[in-house]
Amino acid sequence: MLSKKTKYGIKALTFLARQDTHVPVRIATISESENISLKFLETILLSLRKSGFLGSKKGKGGGYYLLKNPKDIPMTEVMRVLEGPIAMVPCVSLNFYEKCQDCPDEDICAVNKIMLKVRDSTLEIFRNTTLADLSN
Amino acid sequence: MLSKKTKYGIKALTFLARQDTHVPVRIATISESENISLKFLETILLSLRKSGFLGSKKGKGGGYYLLKNPKDIPMTEVMRVLEGPIAMVPCVSLNFYEKCQDCPDEDICAVNKIMLKVRDSTLEIFRNTTLADLSN
DNA sequence: TATTACCCTATAGATTTAGTAGGGTAATAG
């Protein structure tokens, strides 16, 4: 299951993608439009800024804005920052790989086998979908 | 992320799929072979029996066994019983559908849009993979 | 009749999730 953090994060990003670039949008504006708790959204946008997706401006007329063109932001990047691994098990994760404690040989593991397929197909979708695709 | 319950459940099912049908296998045997806590596995196998995948036999020479031919058990069924919804958000789930509280219109929701694609591709893999495919 | 091995309920520690609380600080408008 997708966490609310990721869900809200994607919603906020697409909201920003629909605005003119570099025009700051207040957290409160996004919060109200998308029905997201203001304080929770605050921490989400903060993490998106720290990971390089967003810029921010303080004071009156301030807010958050996208740093890149939406069509240059693939969903793989968004998902990895917000949700973490795309794979359903760590042993098939590209960016968050971890060996299973119980499994002596990944090559003959049934779970590994099928989850690798799932990861590949999911990854292909996220790779070929950008923020621009979602904001239309 | 896949729960350990699902992971262990799949491992146990594939283990049973490799045996001759209707030959009971002790929980302890599976537990030792697959490095799964015996007590935890017990509850998992119990739920698999209750959902119609497994039969069981008590007493000496007893254990669990598959009720159907592995090639007639698609992974969609296994996943839904063990893990629950296949979709990453309830609003795109076929069997566990739920409307989002925050989202006024699913048709224009960015999250809904992309997660629908992910669900479709994941579903296709699970539909076309049976327990027999995993146990080879 | 002793043993085996599944059956069942309850509980509990650890972790993650989904926020909330409460103030701090930089920037801007006037």
Next chain:
DNA sequence: CTATTACCCTACTAAATCTATAGGGTAATA
């Protein structure tokens, strides 16, 4: 200069979920 705006940051917490463990009960078999 100063009041206001709106982001910045840390810490905390209630609730849910996960991952088991505990402790026996019962049916079947040899």
